[in-house]
Amino acid sequence: DQQVKQNSPSLSVQEGRISILNCDYTNSMFDYFLWYKKYPAEGPTFLISISSIKDKNEDGRFTVFLNKSAKHLSLHIVPSQPGDSAVYFCAASPGGSEKLVFGKGTKLTVNP
Amino acid sequence: EAGVVQSPRYKIIEKKQPVAFWCNPISGHNTLYWYLQNLGQGPELLIRYENEEAVDDSQLPKDRFSAERLKGVDSTLKIQPAELGDSAVYLCASSLEGGLAGGYNEQFFGPGTRLTVL
Numbered sequence: 001d002q003q004v005k006q007n008s009p010s011l012s013v014q015e016g017r018i019s020i021l022n023c024d025y026t027n028s029m030f031d032y033f034l035w036y037k038k039y040p041a042e043g044p045t046f047l048i049s050i051s052s053i054k055d056k057n058e059d060g061r062f063t064v065f066l067n068k069s070a071k072h073l074s075l076h077i078v079p080s081q082p083g084d085s086a087v088y089f090c091a092a093s094p095g096g097s098e099k100l101v102f103g104k105g106t107k108l109t110v111n112p
Numbered sequence: 113e114a115g116v117v118q119s120p121r122y123k124i125i126e127k128k129q130p131v132a133f134w135c136n137p138i139s140g141h142n143t144l145y146w147y148l149q150n151l152g153q154g155p156e157l158l159i160r161y162e163n164e165e166a167v168d169d170s171q172l173p174k175d176r177f178s179a180e181r182l183k184g185v186d187s188t189l190k191i192q193p194a195e196l197g198d199s200a201v202y203l204c205a206s207s208l209e210g211g212l213a214g215g216y217n218e219q220f221f222g223p224g225t226r227l228t229v230l
Contacts, residue, residue: 034218036221043203043221044203045221046219046220089154102156103154105152
């Protein structure tokens with residue numbers, strides 16, 4: 001039973017446009033959410049996070065939005081750059097735990 | 113600052129053979145994680161250590177998998193005997209002990225060991 005779902009296996013956008021990656025979760029105990037980025041043959045690297053007490057967190061070109069009532073979060077990348085091409089994993093952590101539950105990932109391709 | 117180091121990067125073995133993976137976490141990181149990543153899937157936690165203590169090994173298949181972190185620094189994950197279904201990437205990650213107030217300890221991942229069982 002997937003507790004963290006990334007329903008789009010892939011996404012392709014043009015350079016300079018917005019990329020929107022989506023993530024849904026089922027466990028109400030999750031209170032911290034993270035996005036990791038992974039290039040081929042490398043480990044995932046932390047990108048941005050958000051606590052459940054917030055609905056938005058922004059870091060440069062990256063913004064994460066959290067809709068708790070819908071159990072949905074999204075990552076916005078504006079503007080998208082070819083170097084953003086990677087697999088993006090959504091992850092969630094239950095309250096008081098250091099455990100991370102990952103989604104299956106979305107492969108983003110940014111075309112020049 | 114050096115990141116999480118894993119070796120080997122790639123390993124090909126025949127089924128029923130033993131295999132071991134090594135991980136050296138970031139200096140000062142007390143918490144160490146081993147994850148399994150199957151093709152097309154996200155990482156799944158196998159075991160988490162706080163210093164030398166395994167505090168969460170509920171997802172570790174203990175009939176064939178074992179892990180140790182004897183001095184609370186580097187760690188070894190072993191599979192004996194390996195099966196075809198064990199072919200995957202094995203990721204190690206580390207983080208600082210104890211959460212930031214109201215925050216979460218970011219996990220830093222190594223590059224992984226890609227295991228192929230023939």
